[in-house]
Amino acid sequence: MPERVRYFKGQNYHKLKRSCLNRGVQFEDPLFPPCAESLFYKRAPPADLQWKRPQELCRAPRLFVDGISARDLHQGSLGNCWLVAATSCLATEPSFWKKVIPSHREQDWNPKRPERHAGIFHFRFWRLGFWTDVVIDDRLPISEGGRLLFCSSSNKAEFWCALLEKAYAKLNGCYEALEGGNTAEALVDFTGGISEPICLDRDGFVEDLDKRKQLYQNLTKAHSRGALISCSIRPMLGEALESRLGCGLVKGHAYGVTDIRKVRLGTDLLSLFRTSRLYMIRMRNPWGTTEWSGAWSNESQQWQQVSKNEREKMGVTVRDDGEFWMDFEDFCRYFTDMVVCRRINTTLLSFHKSWLEAKLLGEWRRGATELSNRSGGCINNKASFLQNPQFMFDVQRESDTALICLQQEDKRALRREGGGENLTIGFEVFRVEVNRECRLHVIPPKAASSVYVDSRSVFLRAEFTQGRYVIVPTTFAPGAQASFLLRLFTETPASFRELALDQPHPSLWSCCVGGDLRRVTTITLQSAVGLSPQGAATDPDVYAVIRCEGNMVKSRVFKSTSRPEFDLKAVFYRRNPRRPIRIEVWLKGVLRDAILGQVSVPAAENETGRSHVMSLQDKTKRRTTGSVLIETSSSDNLIEL
Numbered sequence: 001m002p003e004r005v006r007y008f009k010g011q012n013y014h015k016l017k018r019s020c021l022n023r024g025v026q027f028e029d030p031l032f033p034p035c036a037e038s039l040f041y042k043r044a045p046p047a048d049l050q051w052k053r054p055q056e057l058c059r060a061p062r063l064f065v066d067g068i069s070a071r072d073l074h075q076g077s078l079g080n081c082w083l084v085a086a087t088s089c090l091a092t093e094p095s096f097w098k099k100v101i102p103s104h105r106e107q108d109w110n111p112k113r114p115e116r117h118a119g120i121f122h123f124r125f126w127r128l129g130f131w132t133d134v135v136i137d138d139r140l141p142i143s144e145g146g147r148l149l150f151c152s153s154s155n156k157a158e159f160w161c162a163l164l165e166k167a168y169a170k171l172n173g174c175y176e177a178l179e180g181g182n183t184a185e186a187l188v189d190f191t192g193g194i195s196e197p198i199c200l201d202r203d204g205f206v207e208d209l210d211k212r213k214q215l216y217q218n219l220t221k222a223h224s225r226g227a228l229i230s231c232s233i234r235p236m237l238g239e240a241l242e243s244r245l246g247c248g249l250v251k252g253h254a255y256g257v258t259d260i261r262k263v264r265l266g267t268d269l270l271s272l273f274r275t276s277r278l279y280m281i282r283m284r285n286p287w288g289t290t291e292w293s294g295a296w297s298n299e300s301q302q303w304q305q306v307s308k309n310e311r312e313k314m315g316v317t318v319r320d321d322g323e324f325w326m327d328f329e330d331f332c333r334y335f336t337d338m339v340v341c342r343r344i345n346t347t348l349l350s351f352h353k354s355w356l357e358a359k360l361l362g363e364w365r366r367g368a369t370e371l372s373n374r375s376g377g378c379i380n381n382k383a384s385f386l387q388n389p390q391f392m393f394d395v396q397r398e399s400d401t402a403l404i405c406l407q408q409e410d411k412r413a414l415r416r417e418g419g420g421e422n423l424t425i426g427f428e429v430f431r432v433e434v435n436r437e438c439r440l441h442v443i444p445p446k447a448a449s450s451v452y453v454d455s456r457s458v459f460l461r462a463e464f465t466q467g468r469y470v471i472v473p474t475t476f477a478p479g480a481q482a483s484f485l486l487r488l489f490t491e492t493p494a495s496f497r498e499l500a501l502d503q504p505h506p507s508l509w510s511c512c513v514g515g516d517l518r519r520v521t522t523i524t525l526q527s528a529v530g531l532s533p534q535g536a537a538t539d540p541d542v543y544a545v546i547r548c549e550g551n552m553v554k555s556r557v558f559k560s561t562s563r564p565e566f567d568l569k570a571v572f573y574r575r576n577p578r579r580p581i582r583i584e585v586w587l588k589g590v591l592r593d594a595i596l597g598q599v600s601v602p603a604a605e606n607e608t609g610r611s612h613v614m615s616l617q618d619k620t621k622r623r624t625t626g627s628v629l630i631e632t633s634s635s636d637n638l639i640e641l
Helices: 013-023 081-090 094-100 160-171 183-191 209-224 269-273 301-305 308-314 328-334 412-417 508-513
Strands: 005-007 050-052 120-127 130-137 140-142 194-199 228-232 255-264 277-284 323-327 337-342 356-364 390-408 425-432 446-449 457-475 482-490 497-499 519-525 527-533 541-548 551-554 568-574 581-588 595-601 612-615 622-625 628-631 638-640
Touching: 013 120, 013 130, 081 094, 081 160, 081 183, 081 228, 081 255, 094 120, 094 183, 120 160, 120 183, 130 160, 140 160, 183 194, 183 228, 183 337, 183 457, 194 457, 209 228, 209 255, 209 277, 209 328, 209 337, 255 308, 277 328, 323 328, 356 390, 356 457, 356 497, 390 425, 425 568, 446 457, 457 482, 519 541, 519 581, 527 541, 527 581, 541 568, 551 568
Parallel strands: 005 130, 581 628
Antiparallel strands: 050 140, 120 130, 194 337, 228 255, 228 337, 255 277, 277 323, 356 482, 390 457, 390 482, 390 497, 425 446, 425 457, 519 568, 527 595, 541 551, 541 581, 581 638, 595 612, 622 628
């Protein structure tokens, strides 16, 4: 099924191009004209600045010359290495760049039919769950000497990277808005994937060989499946950005990872049978120069340990083109941060693990009352935390892995007005009653939690046991306003939805007589022990049921056990608190006989606030504690509490 595409500011590429061809004119974009406002919002443009079309700069311009490559790009006079590094990564994966640059052959210049070129291009970027189609004309800013002011290609006749950068600048307001950023943001915009940050220095990969090998295997698998990867060296507090180390690496600078592979050492035939392998990773500096000068750098004598054929396969060169190899141990020693942007596989007909995706748009907004406010801040703000939007999902199996990603709207286009900074965001996950349908008003025990960072997106991978869960996405400070996208990936259907009701809808009777007073009761059935009939050769299958005023909650079936851990929690909105809640424990496939055992309802979860451990020995015994009916019976294999 094709993904939905939105037209940025209503501009339809095909209609605009058709109109230009019919009129015999070159497209001139009225929404991103060749003026100072399209370039900068703080500083003045160069005095010698001009805007020219590619056919004015070279004889035969093309989108791609000899295909697309990570080596094509060179960062210009803009401090956007994060974007150029991400674009280098994009160039390594055809399934991604063909989506960002749609119908590239149709867009390209045709030397045989130059009249069919209308000076118009379009690119697509993923924003808050949708692909956004951005139209541009091909007028590019040129500095003194006829050189492109910003991103350019190694080949002067190739223009895909300069045009893509212009489209991204238009999407974000102007070129200057692209200065300073996070590579993860661009990777998500290029792929619609999930960006997972990895702290190389804090997670002990240098010291722990096993952890380093596991990380290498994970990265190799991710890279083979089309993940885009970038890395950087975090500057120390007070240290200048882009300060150069003695080994040639640059701090505070984004590098794109372009290959990962094991290298066989040895230059003769016997090396084919040796087990000596080197774990290697290849990176590229967006500047197109300034490379790693340590072990296994381009001119290192250590490459003599590798056969010529192997070096050619790896693309080892002696040019200062910004691309270089490193031993993975050295990589973990020098680099501090890595971002892995994975395309989550949602294709059912696949050899790889497949995920089910659910996504919902939401909004943090201020309200005049507690019921209307949806910007309560993080969990430190106890009084307002649960005023945030709440989203619910179910785990159907005994346990399941879930990937949760929270992404806030991009505000980079607001930098001209003095805004544009990311909010600090995160989320909490709570395990709730299996029949909950209304919003939380009391903070339950926490099941998982993300970090809180001032990033476009926050990611969490966690294991959850069977049950129902509520995700509460928040800004760190209360009162902040923004739109967001919450994405959930699970292995089984999760019934992902937003909790909108603060309490159940009023009954028909209450609409007639007025009022709908209800008492909220939460019951947890914890566990049972010794649920075996006398003389039974095997343990029974056991499940539990909780009933209240026509509503029922049932646990899963516990196979062949006399000690089930129900951990069954339910909430009831009761119109008649005098009517008891009935708890049933069912034994399947056993003979009727006296049942021995105990069932536990923990403290503070039932109406009386006291813990109950109920004996199941006397089939005629019946007692009422508060409004929880306790009755034991082995007839029909049913035990009622």
